[in-house]
Amino acid sequence: MKGVIFTEFIEMVEDRFGFLLADKIVSASDLPSGGVYTAVGTYAFEEMQQLLTNLNKETDIETSTLLTVFGKHLFSRFYSLYPHFFVGKKNTFEFLSNIENYIHVEVLKLYPDAQLPAIKTEISTDGSAMKMIYKSTRKMGDLALGLISGCTQHFKEDIIVETINENDGGSEITFMLTKK
Ligand code: HEM
Structure with missing residues (x-):
């Protein structure tokens, strides 16, 4: 999955839920990229799935809604x-x-x-x-x-x-x- 999707996702999490929570979901996920994304890079789709799962755990908002x-x-x-x-x-x-x-x-x-x-x-x-x-x-x-x-x-x-x-x-x- 393209990096632009990840960079925008992390930015949305920071805007809506704060930097602390964004850091928390990145740390809780097992990310080969280490959670460092560039817009032009390409990262495993599973990283997005993990970030969503952990954001759901932290916010109690359904992943579909997220x-x-x-x-x-x-x-x-x-x-x-x-x-x-x-x-x-x-x-x-x-x-x-x-x-x-x-x-x-x-x-x-x-x-x-x-x-x-x-x-x-x-x-x-x-x-x-x-x-x-x-x-x-x-x-x-x-x-x-x-x-x-x-x-x-x-x-x-x-x-x-x-x-x-x-x-x-x-x-x-x-x-x-x-x-x-
Ligand atoms: C200016 C408008 C748009 C741009 C520049 C754009 C660009 C992109 C990019 C860069 C990706 C990521 C591909 C990857 O990660 O490998 C993507 C994926 C996707 N795009 Fe678009 N897109 C646009 C509009 C739309 C719209 C309006 C829809 C609504 C149906 C849409 C549906 C999707 C979906 C659902 C994905 C996720 C990948 C998948 O479902 O297989 N896109 N798009």
């Missing part, structure tokens, strides 16, 4: 870090339709070892709803949910996001986004 909160935080950080991906994108559906064929493609050029999910989108003929199918062996649908919410907030749109189907313990999830 991942969704992190997704929202990450989306606003993506806006600061990669503003060019937002140029000309006017709304949530337009932005999300571009992840698979443009944004994650560019991400892969930037970080050739990135492990990205497959994301398929389909907008209804009247434009009021969008279906999104997320597929990944890393089963990070809760992170996707947070990123989607972060996106609707960014474009200041009232959109209901629901999970309408989930297969195989979360390796394939269908989200339905409906404009209010």
Whole structure:
């Protein structure tokens, strides 16, 4: 998993729960990296799982909720870090339709070892709803949910996001986004 995800995660933990707790979860985890991350580095996905497990132990907040909160935080950080991906994108559906064929493609050029999910989108003929199918062996649908919410907030749109189907313990999830 790319370092930018780790650096942003640690920053969110520091902001929301304080430096002490951030240090505590890093120390409690058995991390080959030692908990020292750089944005361009690549680290084992298991390190993220351990950090989440230990953050759950310390805060009593479900790991699924922690991942969704992190997704929202990450989306606003993506806006600061990669503003060019937002140029000309006017709304949530337009932005999300571009992840698979443009944004994650560019991400892969930037970080050739990135492990990205497959994301398929389909907008209804009247434009009021969008279906999104997320597929990944890393089963990070809760992170996707947070990123989607972060996106609707960014474009200041009232959109209901629901999970309408989930297969195989979360390796394939269908989200339905409906404009209010
Ligand atoms: C500017 C927008 C975005 C950028 C720059 C971006 C970039 C990235 C990067 C760098 C990773 C890490 C890959 C790795 O660790 O190897 C990633 C993973 C991921 N991205 Fe995006 N992303 C963006 C938007 C989105 C959105 C809106 C979604 C919502 C569906 C999304 C879903 C995911 C998920 C769920 C992962 C975790 C890996 C997995 O599930 O397999 N991304 N993205």
